[in-house]
Amino acid sequence: MKEKLLFFKKFLQQGRHIGAWVPSSRYLAQAACKSAHLEEAKLVVELGGGTGVLTQEIVRQIPQNCDLVIVERDKEFAQLLKHKFDGSHVWITEAQNMHRYLDEHGFKEVxxxxxxxxxxxxxxxxxxxxxxxxxxxxxxxGVFIAYSYFPNAYYFFKRFFPEVKVEFVMRNFPPAFIYTCKKK
Ligand SMILES: C[S@@+](CC[C@H](N)C(=O)[O-])C[C@H]1O[C@@H](n2cnc3c(N)ncnc32)[C@H](O)[C@@H]1O
Known part of the structure; x- marks a missing residue:
């Protein structure tokens, strides 16, 4: 409950960057990770960890030797993520700067x-x-998984990836589309 209140407070303060009133449901997290086939991954990057609903599911599915980098711009969310997932790299920055962290750590391919x-x-x-x-x-x-509440996000992702598959998840507030994008 405390985390949901924190999330709502952040939405009131910086709605455009948060994009939702409440964290994702575990059903959305499970559906997103299912499409990702994380069981053989060596490096996973999560963008916008929030209170860690998706992170929880990612951590459950990745193998032991897999690195997880979580990129989060909000300091309070990032501190919470560090506390909850101390085996992962939590980086407090904007995702548009993440290449610096990846380069510094020698992470070439995600x-x-x-x-x-x-x-x-x-x-x-x-x-x-x-x-x-x-x-x-x-x-x-590799695979890029994103969710959105809007069907037109398809056209945005399609500009960058030749293959974009869409799945609809009802059990979330609001219901969401999961986009699974590949280079070929
Ligand atoms: C809709 S919330 C998703 C939180 C969580 N993944 C979930 O599903 O409940 C979006 C998250 O992205 C973060 N965020 C927004 N813009 C960002 C950016 N440019 N770089 C990194 N994180 C960002 C917000 O602070 C917020 O935690």
Missing amino acids: DCFVSGLPFLSLPKKVSEAILEIVENYLAPE
Whole structure:
């Protein structure tokens, strides 16, 4: 309950960057991770960890030797994530700067990006910059998973990825579309 209140407070303070009133449901987290096939990943990057609903599911599914980098711009969320997932790299920054962290740590190819970022409500230039980095660092066989409450997010992702599959999850507030994007 405390985390839901924190999330709602953040929504009131910075709605455009949060994009939702409440954290994702575990059903959405499970459906997003199912499409990601995390069991063989070596490096997973989560964008916009929030209170960690998706992170929880990612951590449950990745193998022991897999690195998890969580990118979160809000300091309070990032502190919470560090506390909850102390084996992972939590980086407090904007996702449009994540290439610096990846380069500094020698992370060349990302097997899976899982995103909770509200791409359609962020400034267009920011969303485009993030997608360009994702496209550059995603392994050839890798997968980019994002969810959105809007069906037109499809057209945005399709500009960067030739393959975009869509799934609809009812058990979330509000119901959401999961986009699974690949380079080929
Ligand atoms: C809709 S919330 C998703 C939170 C969580 N993944 C979930 O599903 O409940 C979006 C999250 O993205 C973060 N965020 C927004 N813009 C960002 C950016 N440019 N870089 C990194 N994080 C960002 C927000 O602070 C927030 O935690």
